Amino acid sequence: MPTAPAGTLYRGREGMWSWVAHRVTGVLIFFFLLVHVLDTALVRVSPEAYNAAISTYQTEIMGLGEAGLVAAIVFHAFNGIRILLVDFWAKGPKYQKTMLWVVVGLFVVTMAGFLPRHLINVFTGGH
Amino acid sequence: MANATAARVDSPRSPYERRRTTRGNYELYSWVFMRASGVVLLVLIFGHLFVNLMVGDGVHAIDFGFVAGKWANPMWQVWDLLMLWLAMIHGTNGVRTIINDYATRDLTRGVLKGLLYLAFVVVVVLGTLVIFTFDPCPPDAPAELVASFCPA
Numbered sequence: 001m002p003t004a005p006a007g008t009l010y011r012g013r014e015g016m017w018s019w020v021a022h023r024v025t026g027v028l029i030f031f032f033l034l035v036h037v038l039d040t041a042l043v044r045v046s047p048e049a050y051n052a053a054i055s056t057y058q059t060e061i062m063g064l065g066e067a068g069l070v071a072a073i074v075f076h077a078f079n080g081i082r083i084l085l086v087d088f089w090a091k092g093p094k095y096q097k098t099m100l101w102v103v104v105g106l107f108v109v110t111m112a113g114f115l116p117r118h119l120i121n122v123f124t125g126g127h
Numbered sequence: 128m129a130n131a132t133a134a135r136v137d138s139p140r141s142p143y144e145r146r147r148t149t150r151g152n153y154e155l156y157s158w159v160f161m162r163a164s165g166v167v168l169l170v171l172i173f174g175h176l177f178v179n180l181m182v183g184d185g186v187h188a189i190d191f192g193f194v195a196g197k198w199a200n201p202m203w204q205v206w207d208l209l210m211l212w213l214a215m216i217h218g219t220n221g222v223r224t225i226i227n228d229y230a231t232r233d234l235t236r237g238v239l240k241g242l243l244y245l246a247f248v249v250v251v252v253l254g255t256l257v258i259f260t261f262d263p264c265p266p267d268a269p270a271e272l273v274a275s276f277c278p279a
Contacts, residue, residue: 023225030218034246037211037254040194044257046265047191047272054189066186073172080165087162114181121185 014097022079025072032069063122067115074110078103157220164213171210195263195274204258211254219247 010016039057042050056062082099086092092099178197180186197203222243230236264277 023221026218026221027225030222033214033218034250037250041253041257043191043194043261047268050191050194051272057189058186063186066180070176070180073176077165077169077173080169084162084166117181118185121180121187 014100018079018082018100018103022076022083025076028072029069029076058122060122063119066122067118070114070118071107071111074114075103075107078106078110161217161220164217168210168213168217171206171213174206175210191272192274195261195277198258198261199263199274199276208255208258211258212251215247215251215254219243 039053040050042053057066079100082096082103085099086096179189182188198207223240226236226239226243230239263274265273270277
């Protein structure tokens with residue numbers, strides 16, 4: 001096999017960077033999902049084992065990690081809708097840049113609704 | 128010329144013949160699946176996050192009894208099962224695409240995709256078994272750790 005580099009044509013700007021962010025958030029979410037199914041599977045071992053594992057998610061550090069995870073999911077979800085519109089809406093490609101800023105706006109609004117509630121739970125709730 | 132034998136020139140009036148592909152429509156179906164499952168996952172995961180992180184005490188409310196209470200309702204069993212399968216197929220297919228894009232050596236690509244598919248099978252089978260064989264009231268578990276509906 002020849003080892004010529006794969007053909008790449010990165011064009012920069014909103015289109016490329018949203019594609020990069022979609023990939024990065026997607027991989028992050030996937031690896032979390034693998035761990036999350038394994039930790040949930042501990043309910044099948046014993047209540048003590050599950051509670052011990054889940055209590056490690058209930059620390060301040062992990063609470064900030066959860067905030068990051070939710071941010072990744074919210075971006076991936078809204079940008080995924082933008083991809084659908086680019087693919088299936090006749091004017092999608094024309095407005096792809098505008099739609100990215102709509103995605104960013106919806107992201108900010110959603111996180112503004114989520115973060116205060118979550119951070120109050122993390123830093124003042126329970127344990 | 129050296130190449131003379133390799134050249135095959137169609138007669139000028141031969142009709143256009145579409146190139147036959149032997150690879151099936153797998154990549155088309157995978158492209159469609161990513162879009163269809165993405166929309167469903169948006170609803171399933173936003174609902175999951177809202178109920179588990181926003182309602183009540185959020186993440187602090189989650190323990191064995193919380194899970195038992197949710198899975199006592201068949202709706203949440205179906206919700207979580209659908210979420211597990213769709214998210215795992217969607218995620219595995221996404222990572223497969225990324226491996227195909229960046230791992231140029233055949234061996235590297237094969238090993239990475241082998242590990243990916245192994246992780247897929249283990250996680251999906253394990254998760255499915257857990258949802259269907261979950262016992263909310265395991266025998267000899269302390270009463271304060273299990274759901275309130277368990278016999279004392």
